Amino acid sequence: MKEIDARGLACPAPVLLTKTAIEKEQASHIRVIVDNKASKENVCLFLSSKNFESSVEEKHGDFYITAKGEGGTGPEAAPVEKADPGGKKIMVMVATDRMGYGDDELGLKLMISFIKTLKEMGSDLWRLVFVNNGVKLTVEGAEVLPDVKELEADGIHILVCGTCLSHFNLLDQKQVGETTNMLDIVTAMQLADKVINI
Incomplete structure (x- = not known):
């Protein structure tokens, strides 16, 4: 069994070490040790994407994550997402819970209006990614939470930075989207036709 001690490592290092073990070292039985919930969730999500069965103790x-898979899972085994020939794939990265600088109250109103209006992008809106202070828009009590949930129900893939949630002690309060890591965010940027940063 391949063992990776990723305690003390920041995102996305635990996932990258796991990725290397599976794709380059051809590991089919692996144990990853992490010291925070965000890393645990991110490693488990990655293992699941590689068709590994995992358990956590x-x-x-x-957190000791033990997983078994078929092994020999090279990069080519990852599902390749096809572009929709009928439209663009736009990724919106939300890095704050307020829009612009100057007046925080106005900035909050503008951000609420922005999130509520995003559905007007139609099928071009492909990913909505929340990082840094933006993750506060995905937790209990956020004014735009119903709107973000509606976007997810409409098929928009919502990614929420696990490291950011942990930093603000909000990991257990997240109500929408998939807890993710920087590897997934960078991959989404590569696949997107256009990235809009807010």
């Missing part, structure tokens, strides 16, 4: 605040 918590010991003294650390």
